[in-house]
Amino acid sequence: MKKSLLSAMAVMLVTASLSACGSSNDGGNNTSNAGNNAQGSNQTDNSGNAAATNTASGNSSNAAATEEAVDPFAKFAEPVEVSIGRAIDPNYKFDGTDTAEDNVYTRWLKDKFNIEIKHAWEAAQGTDYQQKVSLAISSNDLPDAMVVNETQLRQMVKAGQLADLKDVYDKYASPELKATYDSNPGLLDSVTFDGKLYALPETTLPSAPLTWIRKDWLDKLGLQPPKSLADLENIAKAFIDNKMGGDKTIGIVGTQQGGTLYSTFLSSTDHWYNFSPLFFANDAYPGIWTKDKDGNTVYGSTTEETKKALEMMRDWYAKGILDKEMGVRKSTAEVVASGQAGIFFGPWWSAYNNIPDNIKNDPKANWRAYAAPLDAAGKFNSNQATGSSYIVVSKEAKHPEAIIKMTSIHKWGKDEEFNKLTAGKQMTSQEVPLFLILGAGDQLEYAVNSLRKYLKGEMKIEDFDQANYGWAYEMAKHVKAIKKEPFDSYDIGTFDQQADTGFFTHIYAHLNGGSTFVDADVNWVRSIATAQTKTMESRWSNLKKLEDETFLKIIMGSEDISAFDTFVKKWKDQGGDKITEEVNELK
C-alpha cells in the first residue's frame, strides 16, 4: 500500500477519532442537548386551582388600614422598572400581538401602578426555564426577580445573592397578603434564614392524589368502584382481559419519562401521574420524612412499608397491571387521551388537562375520581403538600418593594377597570409576571359546596361571597347551562359539553374531581423537613438518584426485592444517617 493512500486515509481517521472530543469540548456544546428530556419535573404549581388565580375583589381603596403604613396599592410616583426572568409557554395564544412581556395585564400594571415589567430573559417553562435560572444563579447574572424552586433558593441564599425582604414586606405587603401567610403557619419561617426573609413562597392548597377510573367501563363489566388495593387490582385486570381500550389496553398508567414514582418533600405538590396512592394505601410515605412508631425521625423511602409497597407493585408490574412502559413512556397524557387506559392517579384538577382530550375522542368516556384505594384500616392516606415555587428578589434590585406590591396586586389589586380590560378572561401565568399561587386554602371547598347548593336551589346567586370567592361566583353564572340533572351524579352524560365550551372544563373539573376531593376524609401525613438540610446540599441528589434507580428496577423486575435492603444500607452509609440526624433536630 502506498504511503500517500495511508496518509489520505489517516486524514479521515483522525476525523473519526477526534470528532467526539471536539463535540464535548467547545464551550456550551459540552452540555449540549441539555434538557431535552432531563427532569421532566415541570415547574410545579400544585393547586391547579383556577379559583386561586382569579379573585377579582376590587378593593384597592380599603388598603390604607394603618395610618403609618404606606398604601400597598398606591401608584408609584415615578415609573419603576422591574426586570424578571420568565417562564413562558411557547404554545400559548395571546390576543392579537400581545406577548408575555406586553399584554393586557402588564399594561394595566404600568398605567395603574407605574410598574414596568422588563424581561431580562424568557425560556420555555420546564427544563429550559430551570436551566436558565441555574445559569443566572451560577454566573451571578441575575434579574431583579424570578420564580425559583427549593434547590435554587438554597443555592442563592448560600451565595448571598438575595435581598432581605423583611422590611419591605412589613411595610408594603397588603393586609390580605399578610393574612394569607399568617393563615399558613410556618410558611414564612421556612424561607427565613438568620432572621432574614429571602423569598415569597407560594401557599399550597391541599391536593391528594385520587384514583381516576373510566366508570363507563366499570358499568359495562358490572364492577363496583374500588375500595381496597385488591379491588383496584381486579378492576385493572378486568379492563385488560376484556380489552376495554382495545388490544393494547394498559391497566394503570403513571410515571412518564423524567417523572417520579411519588411526590417528595421537595416537590411534594406534583401528584400528577405517579404512583403515590399505591404507597399510601400500604401506609408507606416514600420521599418524605415521617416518624416511626417510637417517634424517631425516619425517611419514608427506607421503611418496611415502602418495601411492602414495592413488592406489591413489582407483582402488579409482572402481571401486566402497571404500565409496562412506566418511567420510559414519553407522554402518559397521550395514552389517556387515546383511550388505551382506564385508570390513572391524579389530583382533582386532572380533569382539566387530558381528560377533555379523551372526551373529545370519545364523548362517552366517563372518567370519575375516587378517594381510593384505602389502607388496611380503611383510611384514605396522602402526604401533605408543601410549596415548591418561590419569588426571590436579587440583592441588586433597586425596587424590591415593587415586587412585594406586585404580589399583592396580583390577587387583591384588581379594580373595575381591570375587569373591563380583561373582559372576564382568566389571567394565567402567561399574562401575570411572577405568578404565585396564594390562597387561604378553602377556595375549592367553597366553590364545590356552593355550586352544589346552587344547583339544587338551596342557594341563590346573590348569596355567593363575591368578594372572597370571586371564581366560585363566576362559575355559578355558567353552571346551570352546563350541568344537567340529576345534580348528584357527575357522570359525563349529565354535562352538556357543547353549551358553554369556555366553562365546561372548569365546571367539570370542580364538580367531578373537586367534589370527590372535598368529600374525602383524608388522613394527611406531613413531612418533618420541608427543605434541604446542610448535608443534603452536597449529598441529596446522589442519594435520590440511588433511590429512584433502585425502586424503578425493583418494580420493573430487573432487580430482586432484596435490592431494597442493599439500598437502605447504602443510603445510610452515603450520608443518609447524617441527614436523618439533621432532620431530627428540626422536629
Added chain:
Amino acid sequence: MVTERSAVSKWFNGLNIVLLLVIMFMCLLPVWYTLSISLSDKAAASAGMVFLWPKGFTFGSYETIIHDGQFFRSFFISVQRVIYGAAISFFVILLMAYPLSKNGSDFRGRNVIMWILVFAMLFNGGLVPWYLTMKSLGMINSIWGLVLGGGLPVFNVILVMNYFRNMPKELEESALMDGAGPWRILFNIFLPLAMPVLATVLVFTIVYHWNEFFQALVLMNKSVHYPLQSYIRQVAVVIDPTKMDEESVKRASELSNQTLNAAKIFISMLPLLVIYPFLQKYFVKGITLGSVKG
C-alpha cells in the same frame, strides 16, 4: 474482465444485493416513519397505529406550521447562521492549516501552537465562564454568538492541515523556485488542490451549525432569536395544566404533539437531506481521487 461465473458466485451476488437493499431500507425507514406520523391524524398516531403508511391522512400539522411565524423566523436564523458560520470557518481553517502543515524545522513555533490547539480541544472551562465571556463580548441575543460561540473548530483545522501535509512537496518547491510567496502558494496552488477536503470540512460545518441547538438556549434571552433546532425542541414542553385555560386545552387536543413534532422534525431535516447528495459528489470523489494519486 471476468468471464467465469459459477453458480455459487451468482447466488452470492444475488444474496449480497438483497442484503444491501435491506440495509438501504433500514437507513430510510426512520425518516419515512417520521413522515408517515406527520401526515397522520392525532388519534391514530398516539395509539401507535401508524407505521409505514399514514393513517387518517391529513396535512393539518403542516398547515399549522405554515401559519407559525416563529417557525419561519427561526428557519431564517438557522440559514443565516449556517452561511456566516461556514464562510468564516472556511477562511480561518484554510489560513491556519497552511502554516501548521509546515515542519517544525521550517516554521518554529508550529509544534507549540499545535499542542495548544489539541489542549483547547480536550479541555474546557465549563458553561459559566463561557457564558460570562460571551456576555462581556456582547454576544447575547446576537447571531454572532451562535456563529463564533462554538470556538475554533480545531478538529477541522487538523483535518485540512493533514491534507496539506500530504500534498506532493514538489508542487511547493517549484512554486518557490518561481519566487512565489506564502500567500500565493496557499491561494494559487494549495487551495485549488484542496477542494475535496475543503468540501468535507464545509459539510461538517454546515451540519454542525444546522443541528446545534444548545448554545441558543444559553445565549438567547427570547425565543424570537432561536434558530430552528432550538425552536423545535421547545415546542415539546410539558404542558402545565394548572396554568392553562380552555383555549389552549382545546388547541392542544386538536393536534397531538406527536404529529406536529414529526412534521416539524421532518421540515427541519429537509434542507440537509436536499443539500448533502450534491455535496457528497464533491467530497467523496475528492477523497477517492486524493488517495489514488501518488
Added chain:
Amino acid sequence: MRTKGFAKHYYLMLLPGLIWLFIYNLFPMYGILTAFKDFNPGIGILKSPWIGLENFQYMFELDDSKLIFRNTIFIALAKMIANLIVPLIFALMLNEVKNRLFTRTVQTIVYLPHFLSWVIVAGMMLDIFSYNGPVNQILSSLGLGKSLFFADAHSFPALIVGSDVWKEFGFNAIIFFAALTSINPEMYEAAAIDGASQWKRLTRITLPSILPVAVLLATLSMGNILNAGFDQIFNLYNPTVYSTGDIIDTWVYRAGLIDMQYGLATAVGLLKSVVGLFLISLSYGLAYRFANYRIF
C-alpha cells in the same frame, strides 16, 4: 532558504484563528479552577475559597464515579470496534457489486443518517423500539415476548452501540470505499486469469490491501475511549438504565446544571480531559512510531 522570512506571514495567517481560539476556547478555561474550589456564585469563581482536592476526594467516594468511568469505557470501546468492522464489511459487500448506478444509490442513502442530529434520531429510535412500536409488534406477531428495550439495563448498551453504528456506518465506510477503489485493477485481472475464485480474490487481494487502513484507524480512535457520545445517550437514557448507560458526560451535565454541584462536576470533567490528553498523546506516539504517521 527560500522560505526565509516566511515565518511572519505564517503568523499573520494564524492570527484570525488564534484570536478566535483565545477568546472562545482558552479564555473561559479559568473555569477549571472550580474543581479546586468551594464555588460560590455570589462572589464568582476566582474569589471562591480554595478547598484543595476535596471535590476529587468526594468523587472517589461516590459509587457513581467507578460506574460512569466503566460504562464510558465499555460503550466507547464497543462503539470503536463496531464502527470499524461494520463499515468495513459493508464496503466489501458493496465493492462486489459492479453496477455503478446501484452502488451510487446505496451510498447516497446510507450517508443519510449521518446528517440527522441525535435529538431527531433519538426521537425516532424511542418510537420504533417503544412497547407498542413496530419492533415489538413484529416480535409479538412472531410469537416472541415484547420487551422494553430502552428501559432494560442489559440491552441498553447494545442499543446505544447499534444505533450509533446505524447512524454512522455509511459515513465511516467512505474511507474504505476510497481504499478499495485505489487497489490496482491489474491485480484482480491477473488473479482472474489465474482462475482465482471470487472468495480467493477477496481474501488474498482486497483484505490485505485495506488491512493497514483498518489498523491505523483503530490506533487513532484510541483517543475516543472516554467519549461514549453525550448527545446520543442524553436523548435516549432514563434512570432505569443508569447502571449501564450513565456516562461521564451525562453525569457531569446532571451534577452541574441540574443539581448545581459545580465543583464536583468540574472535577470529574477535568479528570476526563486529563485522561483524554494522555490517550491522544499515546496514540500520537504509537502512530508516529509504528506507521511513521503524525496525527497532528
